[in-house]
Amino acid sequence: xxxxxxxxxxxxxxxxxxxxxxxxxxxxxxxxxxxxxxxxxxxxxxxxxxxxxxxxxxxxxxxxxxxxxxxxxxxxxxxxxxxxxxxxxxxxxxxxxxxxxxxxxxxxxxxxxxxxxxxxxxxxxxxxxxxxxxxxxxxxxxxxxxxxxxxxxxxxxxxxxxxxxxxxxxxxxxxxxxxxxxxxxxxxxxxxxxxxxxxxxxxxxxxxxxxxxxxxxxxxxxxxxxxxxxxxxxxxxxxxxxxxxxxxxxxxxxxxxxxxxxxxxxxxxxxxxxxxxxxxxxxxxxxxxxxxxxxxxxxxxxxxxxxxxxxxxxxxxxxxxxxxxxxxxxxxxxxx
Numbered sequence: 261x262x263x264x265x266x267x268x269x270x271x272x273x274x275x276x277x278x279x280x281x282x283x284x285x286x287x288x289x290x291x292x293x294x295x296x297x298x299x300x301x302x303x304x305x306x307x308x309x310x311x312x313x314x315x316x317x318x319x320x321x322x323x324x325x326x327x328x329x330x331x332x333x334x335x336x337x338x339x340x341x342x343x344x345x346x347x348x349x350x351x352x353x354x355x356x357x358x359x360x361x362x363x364x365x366x367x368x369x370x371x372x373x374x375x376x377x378x379x380x381x382x383x384x385x386x387x388x389x390x391x392x393x394x395x396x397x398x399x400x401x402x403x404x405x406x407x408x409x410x411x412x413x414x415x416x417x418x419x420x421x422x423x424x425x426x427x428x429x430x431x432x433x434x435x436x437x438x439x440x441x442x443x444x445x446x447x448x449x450x451x452x453x454x455x456x457x458x459x460x461x462x463x464x465x466x467x468x469x470x471x472x473x474x475x476x477x478x479x480x481x482x483x484x485x486x487x488x489x490x491x492x493x494x495x496x497x498x499x500x501x502x503x504x505x506x507x508x509x510x511x512x513x514x515x516x517x518x519x520x521x522x523x524x525x526x527x528x529x530x531x532x533x534x535x536x537x538x539x540x541x542x543x544x545x546x547x548x549x550x551x552x553x554x555x556x557x558x559x560x561x562x563x564x565x566x567x568x569x570x571x572x573x574x575x576x577x578x579x580x581x582x583x584x585x586x587x588x589x590x591x592x593x594x595x596x
Contacts, residue, residue, distance in 0.1 A: 261445065261446045261570070261571075261572055262442045262443055262444065262445055262446035262447075262448060262449040262450040262572065263440060263441070263442045263446075263449050263523060263524045263570050263572055264309065264310050264311070264313075264441050264442060264443060264570065265309065265310065265439070265440070265441040265568075265570065266439065266440050266441075266459050266524065266526050266570055267439040267459065268291075268295055268296060268437060268438065268439075268459040268460060268461040269287055269291060269295070269296040269297050269298045269436065269437040269438075269439070270287070270291070270295040270296030270437075270460075270461035270490075271296075271461055271528055271566070272287070272489065272490045272491035272492055273492065273528070273530065273566040275287075275298070275305065277565060277566040278566060278568070279307055279308060280305050280306065280307050281305070281306045281307075281308075282300075282303050282304065282305030282306065285298055285299065285300050285303050285305050286298075286299045287299070288435075290435075291321065291435075291437040291438070292321035292323070292378040292380070292437055292438060292458075293321075293437075293438070293458045293460075293516070294516070295437060295459075295460060295461055296437060296461065297435045297436065297437045298435065298436045298437060299433070299435060300426060300428050300433065300434045300435070300436065301428065301432070301433040302428055302429065302430055302432065302433075303426070303428050304425060304426065304427050304428070305425065305426050306337075306423055306424070306425040307423065307424050307425070308339065308422065308423050309421070309422050309423060309424070309441060311422065312338070312418070312420030312421065312422035313420055313421055313422070313443040314386065314387050314388065314419050314420050314421075315384075315385070315386045315387075315443055315444045316336065316384070316385055316387075316421045316441065316442075316443055317382065317383065317384045317385075317440075317441070317442040317443065317451075317452055317454065318336075318382070318383045318384075318385075318424065318439075318440070318441055318442075319380070319381070319382045319383075319438065319439070319440040319442075319454060319457045320380075320381055320436055320437070320438055320439045320440075321378055321379070321380055321381075321436065321437045321438040322378070322379050322380075322381050322434065322435070322436055323376065323377060323378045323379070323434065323435040323436075324349070324373070324375050324376075324432070324433070324434050324435075325375060325376060325432075325433040325434070325435070326375055326432055326433065327349050327353075327373075327375065327432060330348055330349075330350060330351070331348060331349040331350075331429075331432070332346075332348055332427035332428075332429065333347045333348055333349055333355070333426065333427070333434075334347050334424065334425065334426045334427070335347065335360075335424070335425050335426075335427070336383075336385055336387075336421045336423075336424060337421065337422070337423035337424065337425055338415075338416075338417040338418065338419075338420055338421060338422060338423070339422050339423045340417060341415075341416045341417035342360065342415065342416065342417070343360040343415060344359065344360065344385070344387050344413060344414060344415045344417075344419075344421060345357055345358070345359065345360070345385050345387075345394055345413060345421075346358050346359075346360050346361060347383075347396075349373060350368070352372060353372040353373045353374065354368055354369045354370065354371065354372060354373070355368075355369040355371070355373065355381075355396060355405070355406060356368045356369070357394045357396065357406050357408060359411075359412060359413055359414075359415050360415045362415075364394065364408045364411050364413070365408065365411065366406065366407050366408045366409070366411075367394065367406060367408050368406070369396060369405040369406045370405055371398055371405045378435075379398055379399060380398065380399045380400060380438070380456040380457070381396065381397070381398060382396070382397040382398075382452060382453050382454060382455075382456075382457075383395070383396050383397075384396075384397075384451075384452035384453075385413065385421065386413065387413050387414050387419045387420065387421060388412075388413060388414050388419055389412055389414045389419070390410070390411075390412060391409075391410055391411075392408070392409075392410075392411040392412055392413025392414065393408060393409050393411070393413070394406060394407075394408035394411070394413060395407055395408070395452055395453075397452065397453045399456055400453070400455045400456030401453070402453060404452075404453075424441075437459070438457055438458055438459045439459065440454070440457050440459065440523075442454065446572065448523075448572060448579070449523050449524070449572060454523065455521075457523065458516075458517075460515055460516060462512045462513045462514075462515070462585075462590075463488050463489075463490065463512065463513055464484040464487055464488045464510035464511065464512060464513075464590075465484065465488070465510075465511050465512060465513050466484055466510065466511035467482060467483065467484055467510065467511065468484075468508070468509030468510045468511055468546065468589035468591055469509050469546060469550075469589060470507045470508055470509045470544075470591065471483050471508055472501065472503075472506040472507055472508060473499035473500060473501045473506055473507070473508045473592070473594075474499065474500060474501060475497070475498070475499050475500075476495070476496075476497045476498050476499070476500075477497070483499050483508050483510070484510040484511070485497075486498055486499055487499060487508075487510070492530040492564065492566075494564055499592075500534065501594050502535070502539075502594070503594060504594050504595060504596055505593070505594065506593070506594045507544055507591055507592065507593035507594065508591045508592055509544055509546050509589040509590065509591030510589060510590060510591050511589055512585075512588060512589065512590055514585075514586040515582055515585055515586060517582070518582060519582065520582060521579075522579065522580040522581060522582060522584070522585055523572065524570050524571060524572045524580070525545070525570075525571055525574075525580055525585060525588075526568060526569055526570040526571060527543035527545070527555055527568070527569060527571075527590055528566055528567065528568045529541065529543055529558070529566070529567045529568075529592055530564055530565070530566050530567075531560055531564065531565070531567065531592070532560055532561060532562060532563055532564045532565065533560040533561065533562060538559065538596065539559070539560045539594075539596065540557050540558060540559045540560060540595040540596045541557070541558060541560060541567075541592055541593060541594055541595055542554045542555050542556060542557045542558065542592070542593050542595050543555035543556075543569065543590065543591070543592060543593075544589075544590065544591045544592060544593050545571065545574070545575050545588060545589075545590055546575070546588065546589040546590075546591075547574060547575055547576070547584060547587065547588055548584075548587030548588065551574075551575040551576040552575055553574075553575035553576070554593055555569050555571065556569050557595045
């Protein structure tokens with residue numbers, strides 16, 4: 261698998277539940293494609309990645325409400341040692357990539373950024389003492405605006421990126437959404453540019469094939485109405501079961517666009533266990549033709565948490581199409 265993380269900034273989960281360390285970040289409406297957006301004012305949010313990657317790709321939609329000379333933007337970190345690649349915006353409004361402040365040949369872009377304008381930005385970095393690469397693409401372009409090669413991009417450590425972070429100084433504000441992180445590990449989505457990406461948040465809209473869980477209303481009728489909130493509401497309404505193999509699946513809302521490529525889908529479950537024993541669950545994906553697959557099993561804690569995963573292949577194998585996603589049911593299964 262190449263895509264390791266996707267976030268739409270529309271899920272309603274807190275940034276802490278999504279893995280970020282930060283204060284001063286809120287989620288708003290009005291994202292680049294109409295969904296949610298992270299509103300970051302005078303903050304330094306950090307996101308620890310699932311693992312460390314010596315080759316890493318990163319896509320996001322980005323808008324700055326203001327910036328000044330040498331505006332610090334974001335960085336690719338090795339958590340134990342510090343920053344490998346730092347990105348600033350210079351006085352001309354051009355993006356500049358450095359090895360934590362040390363100039364890189366070809367590291368200054370030609371595109372002049374404007375405030376209050378959305379950009380789709382895709383970054384690819386290969387971290388090494390020699391032969392290092394940094395590429396930056398804008399708005400789905402196939403030619404990089406920044407093209408660093410044969411460079412020293414490793415700033416100590418083991419040469420992996422396991423954390424990304426932003427630096428938004430006093431009086432400054434950025435908006436961000438459509439976040440995708442990928443590497444070169446899989447057979448697909450493993451090299452830049454992936455293109456201009458939209459991450460959509462889909463919610464349950466109807467009952468699916470399975471309705472074995474019991475709702476907070478003490479029945480198993482129209483369970484989707486108990487899990488269709490944009491913002492999770494904890495114990496206000498929910499579905500539950502203590503019986504392994506019980507599952508619910510739900511019809512989901514459609515994608516906004518009827519055309520285009522689907523790189524991956526993912527499920528996010530907001531759940532907890534309510535007894536003293538060990539409990540685990542897994543997401544369920546069911547295509548319109550009936551082919552079904554379980555996702556990764558997750559062990560639950562005693563407090564609510566967001567459990568997310570990414571899947572590039574549909575049940576039965578192969579890439580998803582728009583019609584696959586629009587006809588798909590997604591749900592949850594009790595594993596133990």
